[in-house]
Amino acid sequence: MKKLCLKVAAVEQLSPLVKRFRFEDPTGASLPVFSGGAHLTVEMPEGDMIRRNSYSLISDPYDGSGYEIAVRREDKGRGGSLYMHTKVAEGDEITVSVPSNLFQLDLRARKHVLIGGGIGITPFLSQLRQLDMEQKPYELHYAARSREEAAGIRLLPQAAHIHVHISEEGARMDLGAILDGQPLGTHVYTCGPDGLISAVADQTARLGWPKTSVHSEAFTAPPPGEPFDVVVKSSGKTVHVKADQSLLEALEAAKVEIDYSCRGGACGRCHTKVTACDGRILHNDHWLSDDERAAQQDIMPCMSRFKGTRLELDL
């Protein structure tokens, strides 16, 4: 994957839990532009390991002067967002991937409905700029528990087609009202907690929307968990996965060659065959089907973990 070495140009506290970061080329050169919904993978070196998390780009996709992301601090995470919040400051150097998109707009749509829950607002911040530039009709719905937590409000334009739903203020988002009566040819995009994504899927199914008009992105950072060991079939080597490390990160630290892109269980690039499994795979991805999960012959090392006595991977 092509990498860019950038400079942290600005860090801003948007809400008690969310910070905005701006990265620019240290020589002032223009960066590759991108499409709405694209993400970056940020490298976070700590000691002898490199953590990598993917974050949606929130800046203008056609503006190559810089990239911006918003990071929510997860105190119970494996440390990636904490690293961003506590170790990254203006003027620092930072290594990121080129933008890549697993959540693009379908520009065939007659209308776009964007639904973001919590920090799931981030991919829509670049999408709505692209929709404005392409002059496509859209409406955006942003749901958050409280106004204090709703970091995205400061990044959203004030307009009649931008709707903010704060449940603490009694303005809970009503998906039925939003989705019913949309014109034929409308596409809906959801990003946020799994519950929100499945609620939109249920509602659109009830209303008879074609599945190909319903899009979602649920990728999140890999969760921490109990440490475990994994055996690499080709070398017979045992790799130890620490509590605050993902399986993919542990394999990378052990110099095992493995492909990746999103690092959030959505793109399928790190899909790996399991050659022996005595125990239970804790699948945390959005890639494998229910049957594949149950069979325990496949694993997505970017997200998933293991509990048991022996896990051997076809690597």
Added chain:
Amino acid sequence: MTMQFNDETFRGDYTYHNSPEAIRRFPFPFDQDTYMYSVNIEQHPGGPQGTPFEKMFDVDEHYVAEMKDREITLAEDPLRCQSLPHMELAGWDLLELIMVSKARDYPDLFTLHRDGNDWHWVNKPLGIEKNFTFLDATTLPCGPMEYITRQTQGDFALLHERDNNLWMDAGMITSQADWSLDFDVGMNFFEWHAPVPKARKMGVFDKALKFLLAVDQGQHYRRLNWTMTVNPRLDTSPENYHKWGPEKRTVTPENVGQKQFLRVELQTFFRLPRSNALAFPIRCYLMNLEDIASKPKWGRRLHRVLRDIDPALAEYKGFAVNQKIIVDYLSQFDDGAPTTPGIFPDV
């Protein structure tokens, strides 16, 4: 201008010809003495100096004549260029990629000045100078994809990504190996490849699609494909089969060396930034058997490949009818000596 452009035709009197330099740099597609499908993908650009792999979009002595031939084909059949409405943005991405690459790689032939979205483009070989506004199609005489591909050698397919598949939703196709954009437009990756024998069963397309979906911005790739064409004709389309199909029957042992061409496609893959579409340029190179055999390694190898090829592939590539004449002709250049690995000629 340092490059000399041939005055030549790809139809009628067929005056197309390759200079000694064009022969030396021909992208001969066989790296060994046998052929079967493979996902033979390499990074692009990159290759020895002077080869067609060195630059993003190779410009050679056939440039001006190929663009004239495209103009004739489009005047007769405008449906060779189509772009579904949602693909205009991908067309702008392609225009930017080509203009920026050509101005950088061939500064004496092309220049591009950009002030925000106010662009000034100069194409010296074709005598074009144009001011226009980037992303505003009303400032060009036609859509952005058509505008730039009327000035760039090779066919172009623009593929829209959705539902974990690729859809051929736009293209400029005038130098194709017997397939039709008008038939394929709107089809997905498996649908437009359905006529290819054997490959689906071999799992080639599943692997190829998986690879293509994972192509990121900033990483470009290429592969070579090939077929055989009688006479140096770019437009071997199904629409015009009545014009070129019968020419296959004009091959004799006496004229096969001049009349039978190896047709090589340099296929490249680019992820486009704003549209997230994939650009799939297919550049066609033609060389007759006589010129190929002027390189001893190529003469030996082509004889062995075409003699031993799977009959289904000879049929699909359209030369089964002349296979014996071709192989007999090439046998005079094959002394049985071993060949060196790789595609480049030894001398």
